[in-house]
Amino acid sequence: MTSAVYVYGVVPESGARPADLTGVDGEQVEPVAHGGLAALTSRLGHDALTARDIRAHWRVLEQVFEHTTVLPMRFGTVLENEQAVREGLLEPNAEHLSELLAGMEGLVQLNVKGRYVEEPLLREVVRGSPAVARARERLNKLPGAGSPAQQIALGQLVESEIGRVRASDTDAALRILVPLAVEIREETADHPAAFSLACLVERRREPELGKGVAAVRHALGDRVEIRYVGPLPPFSFAQSDLTIGSGAWA
Amino acid sequence: MAVTAPRSGYLERPRPSGLADVIEVILDKGLVIDAYVRVSLIGIEILTIDARIVIASVDTYLRFAEAVGRLNIAQDDQSEGLPQLIESMTSGGAESKTKGAIEGVKDKLTGDDDDDDSDGGSGSSSRRSRSRSASSSSGSRSRSSSGSGSSGSRSSGSRSRQRKDSKDS
Numbered sequence: 426m427t428s429a430v431y432v433y434g435v436v437p438e439s440g441a442r443p444a445d446l447t448g449v450d451g452e453q454v455e456p457v458a459h460g461g462l463a464a465l466t467s468r469l470g471h472d473a474l475t476a477r478d479i480r481a482h483w484r485v486l487e488q489v490f491e492h493t494t495v496l497p498m499r500f501g502t503v504l505e506n507e508q509a510v511r512e513g514l515l516e517p518n519a520e521h522l523s524e525l526l527a528g529m530e531g532l533v534q535l536n537v538k539g540r541y542v543e544e545p546l547l548r549e550v551v552r553g554s555p556a557v558a559r560a561r562e563r564l565n566k567l568p569g570a571g572s573p574a575q576q577i578a579l580g581q582l583v584e585s586e587i588g589r590v591r592a593s594d595t596d597a598a599l600r601i602l603v604p605l606a607v608e609i610r611e612e613t614a615d616h617p618a619a620f621s622l623a624c625l626v627e628r629r630r631e632p633e634l635g636k637g638v639a640a641v642r643h644a645l646g647d648r649v650e651i652r653y654v655g656p657l658p659p660f661s662f663a664q665s666d667l668t669i670g671s672g673a674w675a
Numbered sequence: 676m677a678v679t680a681p682r683s684g685y686l687e688r689p690r691p692s693g694l695a696d697v698i699e700v701i702l703d704k705g706l707v708i709d710a711y712v713r714v715s716l717i718g719i720e721i722l723t724i725d726a727r728i729v730i731a732s733v734d735t736y737l738r739f740a741e742a743v744g745r746l747n748i749a750q751d752d753q754s755e756g757l758p759q760l761i762e763s764m765t766s767g768g769a770e771s772k773t774k775g776a777i778e779g780v781k782d783k784l785t786g787d788d789d790d791d792d793s794d795g796g797s798g799s800s801s802r803r804s805r806s807r808s809a810s811s812s813s814g815s816r817s818r819s820s821s822g823s824g825s826s827g828s829r830s831s832g833s834r835s836r837q838r839k840d841s842k843d844s
Contacts, residue, residue: 435706480694483701487692497705514708535689536696547743561743570744573737580736583743623700635686642687652696655689660700667708 430457430510431469432502433485434658435522438463440493449474449481457507459515462522465489466510474501486658494530496522496663518667525663532607533628534662535655537638539598539619541587545648546617550586557582587616594649595620598641605630605637610661619649623661631656 431449436442438458446454448467456463465485482500489495504510515522551558560579564571571579595611598620603609605626612621626634638653645651690696 479698479701483694483697497701499703499705499707500701502706502708536700543742544746547739547746548748551743551746551748557743561746564740565744570741576740577733577736579743580739583739584736587739631689632686635688638687638689639685651687653687653689654692654696657692657697657700660697660704663706664704665706667706 429469429472430466430504430506432498432504432510432514433465433467433482434489434495434497435515435526436463436465436489436493436495437461437526442492443488446485446488447481448485449478454485457510457515459511460519460523462515462519462526464510464515465495466507469503490656490658494526494532495658496525496529497658497660514667521665521667525665529659529663531627531629532625532659532662533631533656534659535624535626535631535634535653536657537598537602537620537622537624537641538652538654539594539614539621539641539645539649540652541591541617541619542648542650543617545646546587546590547583549590549648550583553590554582554586557586584616590648591616591619594645597644598622601640601644602634602637605634608662612661619645625659625662628656 431452433448433454436456438456438461440463442456442465446465448454449469450467450471452467452469454465454467457466458464479500486495486497504513551561557579560582564575564579567575570576591614595614599609599611599622602622602624606624607627608625610623610625612623614621624634635653638651642649642651
C-alpha cells in the first residue's frame with residue numbers, strides 16, 4: 426500500500442508546537458494547514474495499526490497539548506494524502522472545527538473515576554436495605570446458607586441495591602463537582618465501577634476541582650476508590666462526526 | 676445527603692495520564708470521521724457485543740449472596756468463628772471473576788513497553804474495572820453523550836451536567 430497520512434488531531438495553525446515531534450513509526454509529525462487550522466499528521470507506510478501505535482498517538486497528543494489547544498482525533502484516522510487532509514477534512518469542516526477549537530481554548534479534561542471496594546460497599550448495602558439484612562440473617566442460619574434459589578434471590582436483591590447505592594453515590598459526586606467545572610460528562614459505569622466522570626475545566630481552575638475530588642473522597646468513604654487523572658486534551662468534549670469530502674479515502 | 680467538608684485547603688492533585696488511564700478515550704472519543712481508511716488493527720482484538728460479559732448472571736448473584744453472607748456485622752449473631760472473621764476481613768475488594776474482553780485488550784496494550792503481543796498481565800486491578808466502552812472501527816459503543824452514540828444505550832447512560840454560568844468568553 427502506498428504511503429498514507431495518519432492524523433492525530435487539529436490545532437490552531439498559529440499555535441505553538443514542540444519541535445521535532447515524532448509519532449507512529451517514528452515518523453515526523455507535520456502540520457497540514459488550511460484556514461487557520463492545522464491537522465497534525467505523519468506518513469504511514471503500512472496498513473495495520475498496532476498497540477504500539479496507540480502509544481505513539483497518545484504521546485503526540487500529550488506533547489502538543491502542553492503547548493496549545495488540540496482537538497484530538499480518535500485513534501486510527503488515516504487519509505489518502507495531504508491533499509485529502511486539506512480538502513477533505515479541514516476545508517469542509519473548517520467552521521465547525523474553528524468553533525470547537527476556540528471553545529476549548531484554555532480548557533482541560535480531568536477524569537474522575539470511582540471504583541467500589543466490595544466489602545465496604547456490601548456493608549452499605551446491608552445498612553441501607555432492611556430487606557437485604559433480613560434475608561442475609563435468615564440464610565446464614567440455614568444449612569448450606571440456603572438453597573441455590575434462595576441465594577440467587579438474595580444476590581439479585583443485592584445487585585439491585587448496589588445500583589441504588591451507585592446512583593446515590595454518583596449524585597453525591599456530581600453535586601460536589603458540577604459547580605466546579607465548565608461541563609461534566611457522566612459515562613456509563615458498570616460494576617464494580619461506581620462512576621466515570623469526564624470533567625472539563627479551565628486549566629487555571631483545576632485546583633478547585635482537586636478540592637472537590639478530595640471532598641468526594643471524604644463523602645463516600647472507604648467504599649469507593651477514586652482515580653483522578655489529567656490534564657488531558659478534551660477528548661470527551663470534542664466529539665464530533667466530521668464529514669469527509671469525496672475522494673479522501675486511501 | 677450531608678457532605679462534610681474536608682480539612683480546609685486539602686485538594687487532590689491529578690495523576691499524570693499514563694496510557695492505561697487514557698486508552699478508552701483514545702480509542703473511543705475525540706473527533707471521528709464517519710468512515711475512514713480501512714486500517715486493520717492487529718494485536719488488538721476487535722470486540723463484538725457478544726464478547727461483553729454482562730453482570731446479570733447467576734454466578735454473579737451467587738457471588739453477591741456469598742459475599743454479603745460473609746460480612747462481619749456487629750449486630751449480627753456472634754456465631755462467626757475467628758477463622759471466618761479473619762477471612763471476611765482479608766477478602767475485601769475481591770476482583771470480579773468476570774473479566775470483560777476490553778480489560779483483556781487493555782492488559783495486552785499496557786503491560787509493558789515492548790511489542791504488542793506480550794502479555795500485559797501486570798496491570799493493577801484498578802485498570803481492569805474501567806467502564807466498558809469498547810472500541811470498534813465500525814463506530815463507538817460508548818454511551819457518553821456524543822452525536823455518534825449507538826442505539827440501545829441504557830437509561831443510566833451518560834448525562835451532561837453544566838454550570839448555569841458559562842465560562843467567560
